[in-house]
Amino acid sequence: MALQLIDTGLLREQAYINGQWTSGDENTIDSIPVTNPATGEVIAHVPRLGEAETIRAVEAAEQAMTGWRRKTAKERAVLLRRWHDLMLEHQDDLAKLMTAEQGKPLPQAKGEVAYGASYLEWFAEEGKRAYGDIVPSHANDKRILVTKEPVGVVAAITPWNFPSAMIARKAAPALAAGCTIVIKPAEVTPLSALALAELADRAGIPAGVVNVVTGKASAIGGVMTSHPSVRKLSFTGSTPIGKLLIKQCADTVKKVSMELGGNAPFIVFDDADIDKAVEGAMVSKYRNSGQTCVCANRLFVQDGVYDEFIEKFVAKVRELSVGDCLVEDFDQGPLIDRAAVEKTDEHVQDAISKNGRLLCGGEQHVAGELFYTPTVIADATPDMQCYKEETFGPLAPVFRFKDEDDVIRMANDTEYGLASYFYANDLRRVFRVAEALEYGMVAVNEGILSTELAPFGGVKESGMGREGSRYGIDDYLEIKYILLGGM
Numbered sequence: 362m363a364l365q366l367i368d369t370g371l372l373r374e375q376a377y378i379n380g381q382w383t384s385g386d387e388n389t390i391d392s393i394p395v396t397n398p399a400t401g402e403v404i405a406h407v408p409r410l411g412e413a414e415t416i417r418a419v420e421a422a423e424q425a426m427t428g429w430r431r432k433t434a435k436e437r438a439v440l441l442r443r444w445h446d447l448m449l450e451h452q453d454d455l456a457k458l459m460t461a462e463q464g465k466p467l468p469q470a471k472g473e474v475a476y477g478a479s480y481l482e483w484f485a486e487e488g489k490r491a492y493g494d495i496v497p498s499h500a501n502d503k504r505i506l507v508t509k510e511p512v513g514v515v516a517a518i519t520p521w522n523f524p525s526a527m528i529a530r531k532a533a534p535a536l537a538a539g540c541t542i543v544i545k546p547a548e549v550t551p552l553s554a555l556a557l558a559e560l561a562d563r564a565g566i567p568a569g570v571v572n573v574v575t576g577k578a579s580a581i582g583g584v585m586t587s588h589p590s591v592r593k594l595s596f597t598g599s600t601p602i603g604k605l606l607i608k609q610c611a612d613t614v615k616k617v618s619m620e621l622g623g624n625a626p627f628i629v630f631d632d633a634d635i636d637k638a639v640e641g642a643m644v645s646k647y648r649n650s651g652q653t654c655v656c657a658n659r660l661f662v663q664d665g666v667y668d669e670f671i672e673k674f675v676a677k678v679r680e681l682s683v684g685d686c687l688v689e690d691f692d693q694g695p696l697i698d699r700a701a702v703e704k705t706d707e708h709v710q711d712a713i714s715k716n717g718r719l720l721c722g723g724e725q726h727v728a729g730e731l732f733y734t735p736t737v738i739a740d741a742t743p744d745m746q747c748y749k750e751e752t753f754g755p756l757a758p759v760f761r762f763k764d765e766d767d768v769i770r771m772a773n774d775t776e777y778g779l780a781s782y783f784y785a786n787d788l789r790r791v792f793r794v795a796e797a798l799e800y801g802m803v804a805v806n807e808g809i810l811s812t813e814l815a816p817f818g819g820v821k822e823s824g825m826g827r828e829g830s831r832y833g834i835d836d837y838l839e840i841k842y843i844l845l846g847g848m
C-alpha cells in the first residue's frame with residue numbers, strides 16, 4: 362500500500378548534506394530499502410553512504426559553524442521556533458511516515474512528533490539563557506569572567522525506537538547553543554530523520570547547520586568518532602555500541618553524551634493505589650510494544666497486593682489489540698525486526714522453563730511475523746534472563762517481594778540505572794525509596810516520566826549526560842575562563 366501523505370515532499374529518499382539532497386558519490390552509490398515492519402513491504406530507498414560523504418558532512422558543519430555561532434541566541438531561536446511550528450503543522454504526515462517505518466500506533470507516533478517538537482521550542486528559549494558569570498576576583502586589579510561557548514560540530518547517532526524525538530532532543534540543544542550537527546539515523550528508520558531535515562530546510566536553517574547522513578553505521582560512526590572537527594558525540598542506543606563509541610572517541614578526546622540501555626524496576630508497594638499502579642504499568646510496559654529504554658522491564662509487587670495486582674493487570678493486558686497500525690487503530694504494532702521477536706520469545710521461554718507462570722501471551726501474534734502477543738509471567742525469579750537483561754519487547758515478568766530492603770536490593774541489582782518507577786502512598790517511604798534507587802530518573806505513582814522540562818538520563822552503564830531541561834544545554838557548551846588584568 363503506497364504511503365498517502367498530504368505533503369509528498371516530506372518523503373525524502375536522499376541524504377541531506379550542506380543544504381543539498383544527495384544520493385552520494387557515483388562510485389559508491391548503493392541503497393538501503395526501508396520496510397514497513399507490519400507488512401514487510403518496501404516503502405522507500407535511501408542511500409547507503411560511507412566515509413567520504415560523512416567527511417563532507419562534517420566539513421560542511423565545520424564551515425557553517427562560523428555563521429551559526431555568530432548569530433544571536435534570539436536569531437537562532439526564531440529559526441528553531443519555525444522548525445518546531447513546521448513539525449506541528451505536518452504532525453499527521455510525520456506520524457504516518459514514522460508508523461510506516463517503525464510500526465508504532467499512530468497516536469503514539471503523533472505524540473512523539475509533538476514531544477520532539479517540544480524540545481525545539483524549549484531549547485529555542487533556553488539558548489537565550491546560556492549565561493556566564495563574573496566571579497569575585499583574587500586581586501583588585503583583575504577581573505574573572507566566565508563565558509559559555511558552543512562546543513563545536515556535534516555528531517548524533519540515533520535509534521529506531523524514537524526515530525524523530527531522539528533527533529530533535531539532540532539537535533535542539535546543539536543548535537540553540539550555537540553548534541552545528543551531523544546526524545546518523547538508524548538504518549531501519551531514516552525517513553523520519555530525512556523529513557525533519559526537509560523541515561529544517563524549509564524553516565530557513567542555513568546550509569550545513571543540520572546534516573543527515575544515511576548509510577553504513579561503522580563507516581559513518583568511524584568518521585564521527587575520529588574526525589578532529591567533531592567535538593562532541595551524542596548517542597542513544599544500546600550499551601555495547603555506546604561503549605564502543607566512547608572508546609573510539611577517546612583518541613581525539615571528544616565530549617560524549619550517552620543514553621544507553623535500561624532495566625527499569627516498576628515497584629508496587631502494599632500501600633499503593635492498585636488501580637493507578639495497573640494503569641501506570643500498562644503504559645510503562647507496553648508503550649511502543651515494550652521497545653523503549655525506559656520501559657518497565659521487571660515488575661516487583663509486594664506480597665499483600667500481589668494477587669490483586671496480577672488479576673487486574675492481566676485483565677487489562679488481555680484487552681490490548683495488536684495489528685498493523687497504518688490500517689487500523691491498534692494498541693500495539695509489530696516489533697522492529699525478527700531479532701526483537703526472537704529475543705522476547707527467548708526471555709519468555711526461559712522464564713517458563715524456570716517455573717514462571719504464563720498468564721497471557723507468550724507467542725507470536727497472528728497479525729504477522731513481527732507481532733508478539735502482550736505477555737505477563739507471574740512468579741518471576743532473579744535467575745531468569747529477564748531479570749538481568751533488557752527484553753525490549755512486550756513481556757512483563759512480575760516478581761514478588763516481602764519488604765522494602767528486599768525490593769531495593771533487587772531493583773538496584775543491575776549494571777543499568779536509567780528509569781525506575783514505584784507506587785506507594787506513605788510519604789516517608791516515598792522519600793526513602795526515591796533516594797535509595799540507583800537510577801537517573803525515578804517516577805513516583807506515574808508510569809511515564811518523559812518531558813522536555815526534565816533532565817532525561819541515566820547513571821551506571823545507562824550512560825552519561827542529560828537531555829532536556831535547563832541542564833540539557835550544558836552538554837553542548839564549553840566554559841571559558843577569561844582573566845582581565847591591569848584593571
Ligand SMILES: NC(=O)C1=CN([C@@H]2O[C@H](COP(=O)(O)OP(=O)(O)OC[C@H]3O[C@@H](n4cnc5c(N)ncnc54)[C@H](OP(=O)(O)O)[C@@H]3O)[C@@H](O)[C@H]2O)C=CC1
Binds near residue numbers: 520522576583
Ligand atoms: N537506549 C535506547 O533507547 C535503545 C536501546 N536499544 C537496545 O539495543 C538493542 C539493539 O538495538 P539496535 O538498534 O541494534 O541498537 P544499536 O545500539 O545497535 O543502534 C543504535 C544506533 O547506533 C548505530 N550503530 C550501530 N553500530 C554502530 C557502530 N559500530 N558505529 C556507529 N553507529 C552504530 C545504529 O545504526 P544502524 O541502525 O545503522 O545499525 C543506530 O543508529 C535493543 O534490543 C535494545 O535492547 C536499542 C535502541 C534504543
Ligand SMILES: O=C(O)CCCC(=O)O
Binds near residue numbers: 520522523527597654
Ligand atoms: O527509548 C528511548 O530511546 C528514549 C525514550 C523516549 C522517552 O521516553 O523519552
